[in-house]
Amino acid sequence: MLVDTDALRIPPHSNEAEQAVLGGLLLDNAAWDHVADRVGEEDFYRADHRLIFRAVKLLAEKGSPLDVVTLSEWLASHDLLDDAGGLPYLARLARDTPSAANIRAYADIVRERSVLRQLIRVGTDIAARAFAPEGRDSKELLDEAERQVFAIAEQGNRQNQGFQPIKDLLTKAIDRIDTLFERDDPITGVPTGWNDFDEMTAGLQAGDLIIIAGRP
Known part of the structure; x- marks a missing residue:
């Protein structure tokens, strides 16, 4: 009897890391600020973990106290407590x-496994x-194919940047x-050698995507 080995493969995930993230959020309300920019609901493999994280996010964004009791009350009020594993499972997480x-x-482990699952889905597609x-x-x-893979990479880049204080961003911008004001050379990026093009763009700038096209 032949066995379909692909059907037996379990997608990459870490149940322990997912539980540790959710348990940490229940132990320390301030922990939300450390993971909000690193992991999202869709990054969790288990459906009950996605549901719990979604509820935690809603409570955290409202500034509500977050612990096993408040989370279970919110889930119960929306008839979702059983889907999340019930009160005993929430207590076990904490x-x-x-x-x-x-x-x-x-959270980084959870996100890493999520990226691997996305790559598997895209590769299969x-x-x-x-x-x-x-x-x-x-x-x-x-x-x-390139668009799909790039979308995964771009999402990862945004999450790796994380939240930054506006003060730091303004300081960098100023x-x-x-620096640019003090320069004598108007070309602030990488010159291409095409004078007209360099005058229009001030050279190739980091992060720019420039497409040059012409009529056939």
Whole structure:
């Protein structure tokens, strides 16, 4: 009897890391600020963990006290407590998590496993479309594959940046403006050697995507 090994594969995830993140949030209300920019509801593998995280997020964003009691009350009031595992499971999450000190590291593990699952989904989709292109040529398929993979990478880049104080951002912006103002050379980026183009763009700037096209 042949066994479909692909069907037996379990998508990458860390149940322990997911539980540690949720337990840490129940132990320390301030821990929310450490994970809000690093992990989202969709990053959790288990449906009950996604539900618990969504409820935690709603309570945290309202500034409500967050612990096993308040979370269970909110879930019960929305008829979701059983779907989240019930009060015993919420209590277990808090009891089995020693502290929230390492919650950022746990959140990073959850996020990393989520990225791997997204890559698996995209890879499966790319393979399926390659087997059944439905009139699309290879260039179209490659463009779509690149777009999907880039979207995963871009989401990861945004989360890695995290929240930054406005004071720090303004300081960097002012320093950058002062530096550019003091320059004698109008080309602030990387020159291309095409004078007209460099005058229009001041050179290639970090983070810019420039597409040059012409009529056929």
